[in-house]
Amino acid sequence: MSNIHPDVDRMLFSAEEIEACLRAMGAEITAHYRDEPPVVICVLKGAVYVVSDLTRYIDADIELDFMVVSSYGSDTKTSGVVRIIKDLDMSIEGRHVLVIEDVIDSGLTLKYLLRNFAARGARSVEVAALFWKRGAQKIDIHARWIGFEIEDEYIVGYGLDYNQKYRNLPYVGVIKPKIIASHSSKECM
Ligand code: PRP
Numbered sequence: 001m002s003n004i005h006p007d008v009d010r011m012l013f014s015a016e017e018i019e020a021c022l023r024a025m026g027a028e029i030t031a032h033y034r035d036e037p038p039v040v041i042c043v044l045k046g047a048v049y050v051v052s053d054l055t056r057y058i059d060a061d062i063e064l065d066f067m068v069v070s071s072y073g074s075d076t077k078t079s080g081v082v083r084i085i086k087d088l089d090m091s092i093e094g095r096h097v098l099v100i101e102d103v104i105d106s107g108l109t110l111k112y113l114l115r116n117f118a119a120r121g122a123r124s125v126e127v128a129a130l131f132w133k134r135g136a137q138k139i140d141i142h143a144r145w146i147g148f149e150i151e152d153e154y155i156v157g158y159g160l161d162y163n164q165k166y167r168n169l170p171y172v173g174v175i176k177p178k179i180i181a182s183h184s185s186k187e188c189m
Contacts, residue, residue, distance in 0.1 A: 004171075005157075007179045008156065008173035008176065011172070012173055012174060015171050018053075018158060018171070018172065022050070022057055025145050025147060026055075026057025026058045029054075029057075029058050029060075033096065034060075037060040037061045037062045038060075038062055038096040038097055038098040039063045039092050039097050040055055040058075040062045040098045040100060041065055041088065041092075041097060041098065041099045041100065041117075042064065042065070042067070042100055043067055043109070044086070045159070046160055046161065047100050048167075049102075050100055063090065066086065066089075068084070068085035069109060071083075080138075082109055082112040082113075092120050092121070094121060095122060097122040099114075099127045100129070101127065101130075102159045103129065103130065103132075103155070103160060104137070104141065104146075105137075107136075107138060107139050110127060126144045126145075127144060128144065128145035130148065131147060132146040133149075133152045134149050134150065134151060134152065153174045154174065155174055155175070156172070157172040158170065158172045162179065163183060
């Protein structure tokens with residue numbers, strides 16, 4: 001897939017730029033958890049590629065678990081009402097937890113997760129996200145590791161979807177506005 005997808009307006013980050021960023025992040029995470037490896041939580045589906053690449057750059061005996069959450073909202077915006085579709089398999093009580101996300105937009109999904117993990121008795125909870133949408137957060141939220149700060153544009157690729165498509169693009173790009181417009185016009189409300 002060397003050519004840019006016809007539905008993508010422009011590439012923001014190449015596969016090589018993403019890899020370099022995650023390598024550096026992995027080294028920092030390795031140093032941070034020198035004494036005790038964390039349970040790494042992958043928030044599916046969007047984070048699947050970030051987690052599979054980033055964890056290979058973490059030189060520690062991490063454990064890996066998965067959650068599937070779904071946020072009610074429109075195609076492009078989260079409402080903040082989060083439903084757990086698949087919960088963790090392991091207990092995180094007394095454990096260091098590292099949540100890996102692809103993107104933090106409104107921050108509402110993450111806020112829900114942080115509260116949820118704290119209630120389960122996690123010893124610490126940190127967040128690593130590949131993308132942070134500048135100025136989009138609706139609440140006060142913090143991520144210890146952020147790959148790239150980006151403008152509040154609709155991005156796809158490397159796990160990020162629009163209408164479940166484009167996740168498998170090896171790069172991240174901005175989707176053409178007409179793709180979103182054409183889909184929205186078919187909706188009743
Ligand atoms: C995306 C992304 C984050 C969340 C961020 O997931 O993976 O989990 O949105 O948005 P927020 O900061 O506004 O809450 P999405 O709900 O699109 O599901 P997906 O991971 O299955 O694509």
